[in-house]
Amino acid sequence: MRSDGHLTIGVEEEYLIVDPASRAVRPGADAVASAAAKRLGEERVGDEITRFQVEARTRPHTGLGQLAEDVREMRRTVAGAAAQQGLAVVSSGSPVLGDVLPLPVTPEPRYARSLEVFRALDDEQCAGACHVHIGLDDRALAVEVSNHLRPWLPVLVSLTANSPFWAGRDTGYASWRTLSWARWPVAGPPPYFESVAHFEDLVGRLRASGAVMDSGGLYWDVRPSSHVPTLEVRVADALMTADETVVYAALVRALVETALRGVAAGERVPDPAPEVLRAAYWRAARDGLSGHGFDVRSARLRPAGDLAGLLYAHVRPALERSGDLRNVRGAWARLLSHGTGAHRQRSAHRRRARFEDVVDDLIAAVTSEP
Numbered sequence: 594m595r596s597d598g599h600l601t602i603g604v605e606e607e608y609l610i611v612d613p614a615s616r617a618v619r620p621g622a623d624a625v626a627s628a629a630a631k632r633l634g635e636e637r638v639g640d641e642i643t644r645f646q647v648e649a650r651t652r653p654h655t656g657l658g659q660l661a662e663d664v665r666e667m668r669r670t671v672a673g674a675a676a677q678q679g680l681a682v683v684s685s686g687s688p689v690l691g692d693v694l695p696l697p698v699t700p701e702p703r704y705a706r707s708l709e710v711f712r713a714l715d716d717e718q719c720a721g722a723c724h725v726h727i728g729l730d731d732r733a734l735a736v737e738v739s740n741h742l743r744p745w746l747p748v749l750v751s752l753t754a755n756s757p758f759w760a761g762r763d764t765g766y767a768s769w770r771t772l773s774w775a776r777w778p779v780a781g782p783p784p785y786f787e788s789v790a791h792f793e794d795l796v797g798r799l800r801a802s803g804a805v806m807d808s809g810g811l812y813w814d815v816r817p818s819s820h821v822p823t824l825e826v827r828v829a830d831a832l833m834t835a836d837e838t839v840v841y842a843a844l845v846r847a848l849v850e851t852a853l854r855g856v857a858a859g860e861r862v863p864d865p866a867p868e869v870l871r872a873a874y875w876r877a878a879r880d881g882l883s884g885h886g887f888d889v890r891s892a893r894l895r896p897a898g899d900l901a902g903l904l905y906a907h908v909r910p911a912l913e914r915s916g917d918l919r920n921v922r923g924a925w926a927r928l929l930s931h932g933t934g935a936h937r938q939r940s941a942h943r944r945r946a947r948f949e950d951v952v953d954d955l956i957a958a959v960t961s962e963p
Contacts, residue, residue: 607641607721616690632674660839737852748903752829754768832934834963837928
């Protein structure tokens, strides 16, 4: 789906609700979502499996500036709704503090069914992600684009890592959420699809196995959306700031636009073995941008910053064509200079060895400006 020559772009963000006094996660999603929906509309705010989480969605946009305004308004609104309840929200891939078990499950039939089917896998569902929707209503084309995106997914993991802590402990990873999700039967990097028929056949088999409850249960990090005519990229942790969310969304759109040109030109795309791609995910989730990543093309370790530079060079022509480069350049420089959310969370903890300081920084970052 194109408008004015550009692919439309939209964002979903999952926020965690915290008590601003204890800084622990608190189950208040129903009240926060209800208050936020009065301003944003019910179609733009929703619940998740736990009452620790609330999800908000932008409208679809073609201009990056419009998207940025929408993300900031959305964050201000949800943060304000939480404040009305004596609560706060953070944009983080994992809960920094608080007892997450027993899980306060949102009382909906689908979530009850998930607990019945997946059992203890749901215990670490108290997490936050950022999903980017790119307007693409041709499912066959979306599957081909997915193939082109696969080799870049570990780099996106490293760029968006923002879940180093889990309930009062340092996991040793930059993106613990990525590792937590990897345990699910249908999650992480998608397979290489030979055709849309291959995609549909595989989905049918997975549903028959019981590993997927419904079309929304395909937790691959790239998938044709089950409810809107888009390609959905789900690889990122919830990002600390609106600035980071917008630059990430711009990179995703540029990757898709670059892939579309490659598909049209008949370019052969690398098809790393699933085991190699998952190993690259593991390395990216562990090191973020601070260490090394595994280059699936050359099959060797490289500094994560170098791999990020390769991605940037790959999509720069698309950013220039869309006019997004002037908006992305500064945010990209800030990311490389200040580090990922995971790096900044750990820096906050090092100040006084207090997890409360991490949560305070996360609360402030929700509505911060560049």
